[in-house]
Amino acid sequence: MKFSLVAALVVALAIGSQAASLVKREAAELPPEVEKIASYFQDLIQNLKALETPDLANRAKTYLEESRAQLMPVVQKLQEQLTPLSSNIEEQVEPLAASVRAQITPYTNLMQSQIEDMLKFVVDQTKAILPPQ
Template identity: 45%
Template sequence: MLHLKLPVAVLILVSSSVDPPCPSAIMKFSLVAALVVVLAIGCESGSLVKRDIPAEIETLTKYFQDAIETVKSHELISQAQGYLEEGKTQITPLTDKIQEHAEKIQEQMKPFVSDIEKQVRPMADNLQAQFMPLVDKMQAQFKPLADDLQAQMEQLFQTVVDQTKALLPPQ
């Protein structure tokens, strides 16, 4: 009599949920269903012929574990794909708006940049005109010094070569 009341109570508990099943609810339902089957088999085995209960429990456990893993893997994959698609649909309009705003800002900045360039160009030309005589004057002063340094270095190199040849044995 116990085995008849237990499945009815489990069905009442399981059928009372209104929300769509989530992975944890499916897992709980599967565990409850496995428990009901095990209890039913246990109650039945006492009154009927003895069965190989551990083998049946092992088979049922494996069946429910495989079913749970299949549900989890398919559900997780589809849920992840759904999240990715949802994110993509949300980001695409935002990206388009950002691109549109960037183009508007660039168009608005063009007159300012050209005005700044028009104002800076004469100053840069003036600065270059003022510095070029200074650069030319400095170059004129350093050229004789550089030429003198080059001549001294060539003379030093020739001296080192001559002294090295003097140290070598005659051939």
């Protein structure tokens, strides 16, 4: 984050210094839109220079703490409202899941017994093919 902030500052400084030198050299030839953009970047550079990195970090930390303090009651209230809803959904889904399990159980048991029979057959055939030891 610090790197991206420094990179943005360097880019803004470069653009602003180019805009400032362009305004100084060719002030008579530039349209008013370019002058507005140049003054915007000059103001941006001045504002960025005025900000000190530790001060900015402190402001960001304070902002995050204030935001967290504001959002925590909302999150807790939302959690209190969602808890009965989730338990209600769980109560409705549990019988459905039990019904599905009850319907699938005979098929899984049948499949398991068929696989066991097939493995037994393969083992018996393998024993019959192998020479006695």
